Amino acid sequence: MTYQEHLQVIAQIGREYRHYKSIESLFELDQWTMLPPQGGTYRQETAALIGEKKNQCYLTQQAAQEEAYFSQVPLDQVEDEVERGLIRTFLSRRRVAARTPADLQRQYSLLKAQCMEKWKEARQAKDYQIFMPYLKQAFDLKGQIARAIDPESPAFDTLVGLTDEGVKVGEVSRQFDVLKEGLKTLLDKLSRGHAPQAVDYPQGDPEAMSAFAQSLAREVGFSTEVGTFNDQVIHGFTSFMGPRDARVSTYRSGSHELIFTCLHEAGHAMYSTGSSQRVIDAGLWGGIEGGFHEANSRFYENLVGRSRAYWNYCYPKLAKAIPQFGDMDLETFYLGLHRVQPSLKRIASDEVTYSLHAILRFELERDYFAGILHAEDMAQAWNEKYRDYLGLCPPDDTQGILQDMHWAGDYIGYFQSYALGNIYDGQILQALERDLPRWQENLQQGDFRPLNRWMGENIWSHGCCLTAGELLERITGSALDAQPFLNYLDRKYSAIYGLVPQSNRV
Numbered sequence: 001m002t003y004q005e006h007l008q009v010i011a012q013i014g015r016e017y018r019h020y021k022s023i024e025s026l027f028e029l030d031q032w033t034m035l036p037p038q039g040g041t042y043r044q045e046t047a048a049l050i051g052e053k054k055n056q057c058y059l060t061q062q063a064a065q066e067e068a069y070f071s072q073v074p075l076d077q078v079e080d081e082v083e084r085g086l087i088r089t090f091l092s093r094r095r096v097a098a099r100t101p102a103d104l105q106r107q108y109s110l111l112k113a114q115c116m117e118k119w120k121e122a123r124q125a126k127d128y129q130i131f132m133p134y135l136k137q138a139f140d141l142k143g144q145i146a147r148a149i150d151p152e153s154p155a156f157d158t159l160v161g162l163t164d165e166g167v168k169v170g171e172v173s174r175q176f177d178v179l180k181e182g183l184k185t186l187l188d189k190l191s192r193g194h195a196p197q198a199v200d201y202p203q204g205d206p207e208a209m210s211a212f213a214q215s216l217a218r219e220v221g222f223s224t225e226v227g228t229f230n231d232q233v234i235h236g237f238t239s240f241m242g243p244r245d246a247r248v249s250t251y252r253s254g255s256h257e258l259i260f261t262c263l264h265e266a267g268h269a270m271y272s273t274g275s276s277q278r279v280i281d282a283g284l285w286g287g288i289e290g291g292f293h294e295a296n297s298r299f300y301e302n303l304v305g306r307s308r309a310y311w312n313y314c315y316p317k318l319a320k321a322i323p324q325f326g327d328m329d330l331e332t333f334y335l336g337l338h339r340v341q342p343s344l345k346r347i348a349s350d351e352v353t354y355s356l357h358a359i360l361r362f363e364l365e366r367d368y369f370a371g372i373l374h375a376e377d378m379a380q381a382w383n384e385k386y387r388d389y390l391g392l393c394p395p396d397d398t399q400g401i402l403q404d405m406h407w408a409g410d411y412i413g414y415f416q417s418y419a420l421g422n423i424y425d426g427q428i429l430q431a432l433e434r435d436l437p438r439w440q441e442n443l444q445q446g447d448f449r450p451l452n453r454w455m456g457e458n459i460w461s462h463g464c465c466l467t468a469g470e471l472l473e474r475i476t477g478s479a480l481d482a483q484p485f486l487n488y489l490d491r492k493y494s495a496i497y498g499l500v501p502q503s504n505r506v
């Protein structure tokens with residue numbers, strides 16, 4: 001068989017795998033929307049069967065032969081990015097499928113259901129100790145699985161790599177330290193400025209707000225040819241169903257916050273449906289998972305959606321569509337969006353403090369897997385970090401360590417992606433400003449085409465051919481770097497708080 005024929009074989013395996021993954025996405029969406037309570041048990045059996053089929057794509061004799069063949073191919077000498085993406089993705093999925101011990105995986109699946117129940121119970125009782133033994137078992141089992149997948153790497157590196165491919169814990173830790181210190185300095189600086197007043201935002205009619213927020217998502221570039229909105233779900237998420245099929249789930253609410261949810265999900269949808277045809281044919285569509293996908297959604301939510309240029313353009317439309325905003329002026333609305341206030345809750349936090357919430361969870365996981373921190377001491381370590389980074393102490397565990405479902409729900413080695421998304425955004429912004437210096441003027445005119453064209457060419461079209469690190473290197477010429485994101489925040493918030501931005505100082 002020639003090299004090209006081998007490539008055809010792994011492309012076919014990858015396409016089959018993606019089909020199963022699409023079925024899984026459809027099931028997951030259905031679970032949040034149409035599945036009746038008593039349908040759950042049978043559905044779990046169906047989902048388990050599909051999951052098994054998906055895994056088996058990489059467990060055949062043929063897959064083993066291809067692994068032997070491609071392990072000999074020096075990846076850095078493969079020049080074509082689609083070919084490189086095919087080989088890299090094939091080898092990593094094959095390793096995970098072939099090396100994950102079936103008995104440990106079974107144990108973990110059983111434990112997962114218990115974990116969720118105990119987490120809920122602990123939340124009710126506001127007592128981490130109820131959840132603690134289950135968290136310990138879940139972390140330890142995950143650690144064992146990770147060591148089986150890659151005996152040469154530390155377990156936490158492998159777990160982080162399963163969410164953010166190619167990312168190394170040491171490198172992330174170093175950049176998170178830069179980000180953390182920079183954010184603490186910025187918070188300190190802002191405390192000496194003029195903080196915007198807290199604004200009592202009016203509530204609109206939920207139906208009208210939902211329709212308006214969706215119209216903004218379409219306006220920034222979400223295409224109804226390749227995506228649909230369902231606003232009857234309790235939280236916002238996007239399901240990547242196919243290369244030209246993204247399902248956005250949102251909720252109805254009279255709050256203007258819904259606009260940011262819709263812009264966020266539009267960012268995910270545009271990224272996931274923007275792959276080039278060649279990338280789609282290779283089964284590598286949908287974008288890079290983890291922090292890089294989050295960078296795209298947060299770009300549209302924050303760097304577009306919370307910018308002054310955008311609201312200069314958009315505010316008259318809001319005031320017209322939702323009459324309750326007619327009595328409020330643009331300045332009040334905009335400043336209120338940028339009131340920085342450390343809080344205990346990650347999902348309610350502002351643009352400046354958000355990353356700190358993600359970093360401290362990442363640090364707890366990292367220290368646990370390094371053997372420095374024990375499950376018994378996690379709640380206390382959590383509270384100490386909140387005091388240190390945000391100046392707040394949770395009054396109970398439910399508002400502290402029990403607030404996210406991630407650790408109970410198989411998202412271990414995941415939190416870094418939220419803060420990485422912000423770091424990537426700073427770097428993407430730097431490259432965008434270099435190539436499109438007038439992009440803010442375009443926003444102010446309601447013209448999103450130049451931005452989307454740039455995103456399409458530089459990011460979306462590549463699907464998941466490259467890792468986040470490779471793609472960043474290509475568009476910015478540099479490795480992971482927290483400084484551009486800090487510069488962005490400093491520039492924006494210094495202006496709002498009436499302070500001098502760092503870059504203007506001699």
Ligand SMILES: [Zn+2]
Nearest residue numbers: 264268294297
């Ligand atoms: Zn997201």
